[in-house]
Amino acid sequence: MNIQIAASTAVLLAALVFGxxxxxxxxxxxxxxxxxxxxxxxxxxGCYLLVSDKLGKMPGNPLYWNLASFANRDLAERAKxxxxxxxxxxxxxxxxxxxxxxxxxxxxxxxxxTLGPFDVDPHVEYTATYMEAIMLPGxxxxxxxxxxxxxxxxxxxxxxxxxxxxxxxxxxxxxx
Numbered sequence: 001m002n003i004q005i006a007a008s009t010a011v012l013l014a015a016l017v018f019g020x021x022x023x024x025x026x027x028x029x030x031x032x033x034x035x036x037x038x039x040x041x042x043x044x045x046g047c048y049l050l051v052s053d054k055l056g057k058m059p060g061n062p063l064y065w066n067l068a069s070f071a072n073r074d075l076a077e078r079a080k081x082x083x084x085x086x087x088x089x090x091x092x093x094x095x096x097x098x099x100x101x102x103x104x105x106x107x108x109x110x111x112x113x114t115l116g117p118f119d120v121d122p123h124v125e126y127t128a129t130y131m132e133a134i135m136l137p138g139x140x141x142x143x144x145x146x147x148x149x150x151x152x153x154x155x156x157x158x159x160x161x162x163x164x165x166x167x168x169x170x171x172x173x174x175x176x
Contacts, residue, residue, distance in 0.1 A: 035047035035048060035049050035131050035133075036048060036049065037049050038050050038132075044134055045134050045135060045136065046133065046134065046135075047131055047132075047133040047135075048131060048132050048133070049129065049130075049131055050087050050088075050089050050130045050131060050132055051085060051087055051129075051130050052127050052128070052129045052130075053085040053127065053128050053130075054125070054126075054127050055083050055098060055125075055126045055127060055128050056125050056126070057122060057123070057124065057125055057126075058083065058098065058120045058122065058126055059083075059099070059100075059122075060122065061117070061119040061120065061122070062101075062116060062117030062118065062119055063098055063099065063100075063116060063117065063118055063119070063120060064098070064099065064100065064101045064103070064114050064115060064116035064117055064118075065096065065097075065098060065113075065114070065115040065116060065118075065151045065153075066096070066097040066098075066099060066103045066104075066105075066111075066113075066114050066115075067094060067095075067096055067111075067112040067113045067114075067115070067153060068094065068095045068097070068104070068105035068109040068110060068111055068112055069092050069093065069094055069095075069109070069110045069112055070093045070094070070095060070105075070108065070109050070110075071093070071108065072093055073086060073088065073093050075093075075108060075109070076093050076094070076095045076109070079095055079105050079106050079109055080095065081097065081099075083097060083098045083099055084096060084097040084098070084099075085097075085128060085130065087130050089130075089132040090132050090134075090155060094112075095109060096128070096130060098128060101114055101116065101117070112153075113153055115151045115153060116151065118149035118151065119149075120148065120149070126148060
């Protein structure tokens with residue numbers, strides 16, 4: 001998948017993986033090569049690994065990435081369920097849930113988005129890797145693959161995704 005940034009972009013990414021991942025090369029508009037741990041952040045721009053959470057075997061298909069925001073981490077932690085992860089990113093506290101389409105976080109959580117559907121192998125144990133990225137216009141990544149589904153939620157700006165069979169622009173608040 002080739003990703004080209006058309007405007008200064010802030011995105012949240014989720015990749016369900018069961019094997020090694022492939023990361024991108026250097027691009028000054030993008031920040032450090034590939035995604036680096038958030039603890040190694042040297043600037044606002046770049047792709048940062050926030051957390052990897054072992055989810056185990058996933059329930060039936062199709063699945064969705066459900067995003068909710070909370071006023072603070074304590075409230076989000078109290079709302080956690082199986083296959084959910086609390087993440088602090090891009091100035092907010094998030095509860096990310098991999099599960100059914102209609103899932104909603106309990107009050108006072110605010111529903112942000114439901115992304116999917118995507119399918120997984122029910123016999124495989126998965127780890128969800130969550131990332132945040134801020135990139136400048138024109139930033140690109142090399143063609144790469146993930147061992148499982150990749151889901152992207154654009155919070156600000158625009159992102160162009162190119163696959164062998166399609167090219168698609170994701171605007172603010174759009175998802176893939």
